[in-house]
Amino acid sequence: GQQVMQIPQYQHVQEGEDFTTYCNSSTTLSNIQWYKQRPGGHPVFLIQLVKSGEVKKQKRLTFQFGEAKKNSSLHITATQTTDVGTYFCAGELAGANSKLTFGKGITLSVRP
Amino acid sequence: NAGVMQNPRHLVRRRGQEARLRCSPMKGHSHVYWYRQLPEEGLKFMVYLQKENIIDESGMPKERFSAEFPKEGPSILRIQQVVRGDSAAYFCASSPMTGLGGEAFFGQGTRLTVV
Numbered sequence: 001g002q003q004v005m006q007i008p009q010y011q012h013v014q015e016g017e018d019f020t021t022y023c024n025s026s027t028t029l030s031n032i033q034w035y036k037q038r039p040g041g042h043p044v045f046l047i048q049l050v051k052s053g054e055v056k057k058q059k060r061l062t063f064q065f066g067e068a069k070k071n072s073s074l075h076i077t078a079t080q081t082t083d084v085g086t087y088f089c090a091g092e093l094a095g096a097n098s099k100l101t102f103g104k105g106i107t108l109s110v111r112p
Numbered sequence: 113n114a115g116v117m118q119n120p121r122h123l124v125r126r127r128g129q130e131a132r133l134r135c136s137p138m139k140g141h142s143h144v145y146w147y148r149q150l151p152e153e154g155l156k157f158m159v160y161l162q163k164e165n166i167i168d169e170s171g172m173p174k175e176r177f178s179a180e181f182p183k184e185g186p187s188i189l190r191i192q193q194v195v196r197g198d199s200a201a202y203f204c205a206s207s208p209m210t211g212l213g214g215e216a217f218f219g220q221g222t223r224l225t226v227v
Contacts, residue, residue, distance in 0.1 A: 006154075031214075033215055033216070035216075035218075041220075042203060042218040042219065042220050042221050043155065043203070043205075043216075043218045044218070045215040045216065045217065048214075048215055086154075088154065088155060090216070092214065099145065099157060099160040099167070099168050100145065100157075100205075100207075100214075100216055101157060102147070102154060102155040102157065103154060104153065104154030105154045105155070107152075
C-alpha cells in the first residue's frame with residue numbers, strides 16, 4: 001500500500017539555525033499537505049502543494065513539491081522557539097475517494 | 113462556522129467496557145477521517161467515511177472496532193471490549209472534498225485511557 005516516510009523522527013536545532021526536513025512517498029501523489037502539531041495539541045493544516053516542482057512560502061517556512069510528485073521538503077529559516085512541534089506531511093493519491101496518508105512526522109525542538 | 117468538534121475530550125474506561133467517540137465535522141464537510149495517535153508517534157490512519165458510506169477501513173482492526181457516519185448526526189467510532197492497548201489519542205478530521213482544496217481540519221481529539 002501507499003507509504004509516506006519522514007526520517008528522522010526527531011531533530012534538535014539551536015535557535016537561529018535553519019532546518020530542513022523531507023517527505024518521501026512510495027507512489028506518485030496528486031497533492032501533498034503539511035501539518036503542524038504542537039505538544040498536547042491537534043494537527044493544524046499549513047499548506048497544500050499540487051503542481052510538480054511547486055514552491056510555496058509562508059513567512060520563514062518554504063515548502064517544495066518534487067518534480068516527480070513523490071517527495072516534498074519543508075525548510076524553516078532562522079528557527080525560533082515558536083517553531084517547536086511535530087511536522088507531518090500527508091499525501092493523497094489521484095482519483096476519487098483517495099485517503100490522506102500521513103507520515104510519522106518529525107518532532108522539532110529548538111534550543112534557545 | 114465551528115470547527116471539528118470531538119467529544120468527549122477525555123474518556124476513561126475499564127477493560128472490557130465500550131468506548132464511543134463522537135465527531136461532528138465542519139459544516140458542509142462530507143468527508144471524515146479517524147486517526148489514532150500513540151504517545152511520541154505519528155498519526156495512524158483508521159477509517160475514511162463519507163455520509164452513510166465507509167470508503168476505506170483498511171487501518172481499522174477487524175475486531176472490536178467499528179465506525180459510522182450517518183446521514184444525520186456525528187460520526188461515531190466505537191471500540192468494544194476495550195483493552196489497555198487501545199489507550200491513545202483518537203483524532204477525527206473532516207474535509208469538504210478530496211484533491212485540491214481538500215485539506216483536513218482536525219478536531220482536538222479524544223484521549224482514551226483504559227484502566
